[in-house]
Amino acid sequence: MKENLQEFVGQKAISVRGNAKTDIEILEGKKLRKIKTFGKQTYLIFGKPIVRIHLLMFGSYSVNEQTKPDKSLRLEIVFEKGKIYFYSCSLKIVDENFLKTIPWEADVLSDEWKPKKAKEKLKEIPETLVCDALLNQDIFAGVGNIIKNEVLFRIGVQPESKVGHLPEKKLNELIREARNYSFDFLKWKKEFVLKKHWLVHNKKFCPKCGEKLIRKHLGETHRRSFYCENDQNLY
DNA sequence: TGCCATGTTAAACT
DNA sequence: GAGTTTAACATGGC
Numbered sequence: 001m002k003e004n005l006q007e008f009v010g011q012k013a014i015s016v017r018g019n020a021k022t023d024i025e026i027l028e029g030k031k032l033r034k035i036k037t038f039g040k041q042t043y044l045i046f047g048k049p050i051v052r053i054h055l056l057m058f059g060s061y062s063v064n065e066q067t068k069p070d071k072s073l074r075l076e077i078v079f080e081k082g083k084i085y086f087y088s089c090s091l092k093i094v095d096e097n098f099l100k101t102i103p104w105e106a107d108v109l110s111d112e113w114k115p116k117k118a119k120e121k122l123k124e125i126p127e128t129l130v131c132d133a134l135l136n137q138d139i140f141a142g143v144g145n146i147i148k149n150e151v152l153f154r155i156g157v158q159p160e161s162k163v164g165h166l167p168e169k170k171l172n173e174l175i176r177e178a179r180n181y182s183f184d185f186l187k188w189k190k191e192f193v194l195k196k197h198w199l200v201h202n203k204k205f206c207p208k209c210g211e212k213l214i215r216k217h218l219g220e221t222h223r224r225s226f227y228c229e230n231d232q233n234l235y
Numbered sequence: 236t237g238c239c240a241t242g243t244t245a246a247a248c249t
Numbered sequence: 250g251a252g253t254t255t256a257a258c259a260t261g262g263c
Contacts, residue, residue: 040242056242058260072259088259090243137243144241194241201241224240 001042001053001061002035009035011079013046018075020091027051027077037109038102039141043094050099051075052092059089107141108179109186115175122171126164130174132219133163140178145223147185149201151177152227159218159225161235170235200226 012031016024030046037043044051055061059074062085075086105114121139134140134148143151152159155173157166166174188194199207206213206228218225 054243056244056258057240058242058258060260090258092244135242146241223242 131159
């Protein structure tokens with residue numbers, strides 16, 4: 001989204017509409033200065049007002065689309081050249097102080113990503129299950145349920161393993177693959193070949209040994225886990 | 236056709 | 250007031 005919206009940076013918002021509950025009118029006449037992302041959130045920085053967008057499960061956006069009446073249109077921004085549409089998303093106006101509270105180094109795709117910091121945070125929660133830890137946005141911002149399942153399969157760790165029980169080497173692998181797989185995910189998503197590359201998520205059989213995969217809602221997050229009993233060790 | 240899910244927030248409870 | 254649970258959001262795939 002950030003990349004696809006770059007053409008609007010530097011442009012002034014002429015008009016806005018949509019069913020967003022916040023006061024979106026204040027954006028009119030303001031120039032889009034910069035776009036920042038933190039995990040799954042996108043920040044459209046219009047100087048003082050900043051629009052925070054999260055697409056949640058079903059949200060979408062489009063650029064320069066032919067306007068059609070749509071009751072789920074959350075926000076349309078008409079710029080000097082072109083328009084942006086956001087549908088069915090979470091939208092909030094925040095200010096620059098809010099941005100100051102964001103732990104940017106926790107974003108797995110960021111240049112500022114700090115694996116050491118992630119490790120420190122994990123050391124503080126030894127009793128947490130790895131399936132929950134990977135979904136913790138304060139540690140691995142951007143990682144979602146698909147990435148969780150694929151990372152755990154790649155490193156051969158059973159999702160109910162406790163963070164504190166992981167050998168140092170596995171802990172390092174967990175942190176490294178959380179970032180590494182996220183870049184693969186992004187690349188595949190851009191090429192529209194994401195699903196094709198799923199090894200365990202939504203799959204029936206283990207690609208390594210052919211055995212039936214376990215599919216269960218696990219951890220405090222109660223999210224779907226897919227894993228192989230043979231190829232993923234419980235620590 | 237009905238159920239479920241790539242996710243988070245805020246309201247409603249205890 | 251703190252912590253926990255539930256509802257809301259709303260769409261496409263199976």
